[in-house]
Amino acid sequence: MNWLRAFVAVLSGDPQADRAVPPTGFTARLTTFTAGAMAFLAVFALALSLATDRLADRWSAELAQTSTLRISAPEGQADAQVAAAVRVLETTPGVASARPLTDDDAKALLEPWFGPDLPVESLPIPKLIEIVEDGDGFDAAGLRARLQAEVPGAVLDDHTRWREPLVRAANRLRALGILALGLIGASTAAMITLAAQAALAANEQVIRVLRLVGAQDSYIARAFVRRFTLRALTGAAVGTAAGALAIFLLPDAEAAGGFLTGLGFQGVGWLWPLLVPPLAGIFAFGATRAAALRMLRARS
Numbered sequence: 001m002n003w004l005r006a007f008v009a010v011l012s013g014d015p016q017a018d019r020a021v022p023p024t025g026f027t028a029r030l031t032t033f034t035a036g037a038m039a040f041l042a043v044f045a046l047a048l049s050l051a052t053d054r055l056a057d058r059w060s061a062e063l064a065q066t067s068t069l070r071i072s073a074p075e076g077q078a079d080a081q082v083a084a085a086v087r088v089l090e091t092t093p094g095v096a097s098a099r100p101l102t103d104d105d106a107k108a109l110l111e112p113w114f115g116p117d118l119p120v121e122s123l124p125i126p127k128l129i130e131i132v133e134d135g136d137g138f139d140a141a142g143l144r145a146r147l148q149a150e151v152p153g154a155v156l157d158d159h160t161r162w163r164e165p166l167v168r169a170a171n172r173l174r175a176l177g178i179l180a181l182g183l184i185g186a187s188t189a190a191m192i193t194l195a196a197q198a199a200l201a202a203n204e205q206v207i208r209v210l211r212l213v214g215a216q217d218s219y220i221a222r223a224f225v226r227r228f229t230l231r232a233l234t235g236a237a238v239g240t241a242a243g244a245l246a247i248f249l250l251p252d253a254e255a256a257g258g259f260l261t262g263l264g265f266q267g268v269g270w271l272w273p274l275l276v277p278p279l280a281g282i283f284a285f286g287a288t289r290a291a292a293l294r295m296l297r298a299r300s
Contacts, residue, residue, distance in 0.1 A: 027199040031228055034191040035235030035284065036242075039276045042184045043243025044263075046272055049177030051263045056170035065137075069098075069129040073153040082127050085151045089131060092146070094138030101128040188232070188280060189287040196228050196288040200295045207296070221292035225285060232284030236277040244273050 069089070073081045082100050089098035101109075106125055107116075140158050147154040200207070210220055247264050265272065 027195040027202075028231055031192055031195045031231040031284070032235035032238075034188060034195070035232040035280050036239035038184050038188040038191075039236035039239030039280055040243040040246075042181055042276050043240055043247060043273050045177050045180040045184060046276070047247050047263050047265060049174050049181070050265065050269055050272065052170045052173040052177060054266070056167050056174065065133045067131040067133065067140075067156060067158045069131060069147075070155045070157065071127040071129070071151065071153050072155070073127070077153075078127050081151050081153055082129065085129055085147065085154050088143075088146055088150055089129070092138055092143055094133055094136050095131055096134040097132045099130045099132075101130060185279070185283055189283045192228055192232060192284045193287045193291045196224055196291045197295060199224060199228075200292060217293065217296040221289060221296060224292045225288045228288040229281050229285045233277055233281040236280030240273050240276045244270070 069085055071078060071081050071085060086098050086100065089095050106128065140156065144156050147156060207220055244265075250264055
């Protein structure tokens, strides 16, 4: 916990030591802007990671407990095969319900791709039965064997080939969001390090005078660390607020639909952006302290 005590001590400050670092200038603007921009991006990366986590859970839950039975039969035999399939499903352990989809249901499923005026009645669309599993699920291999014997035109789709790639893609998106957060933190630390080095170089004469009057390198470094940490905290707070506002103004997922419109925070998830400014301050503290002590030792 030594670093935490040092972090708190740096924030408390020393007015005399603060005079070693100019309060304004290029490095101040660069540090504040960098922290703000990176915090803004971090909020979106965090929102992406949380959204894909919800998406993976939703896809897995929705597809895991449902299956579809597709029946392709000559005209005049479809209804009989649907009835036979329903009887088989109703006597299958693990099947909670089996509901044949009507023409209106099929039209609603195809509407997003073909529009509302699709003549479903005149198209050779297979009959579909929606199967909802109970908690234990059913034996897919055994059910396929029964259907093959009693309903030859039935094809069972348990959504495995759809569910696994979708969940895998969502998990990869979540990993990319976490990776983006790491890159944002590393970029923030690198930019603040460059700004701190520029400030140290610009104040070399001041540092020499402080050393002549007996100031230790740790005392001088503390002034730079505090100044740049506070700049990073300020910029990150502004960037986080802007990012959260932008996320809040995105279209509502229920109203517009689609994945990108669900890119946001829900419930207590809105507390996650509050971690961005403190983390930015910690990154700035570590980067500036390392850069300052390294440069001061090199020029001692």
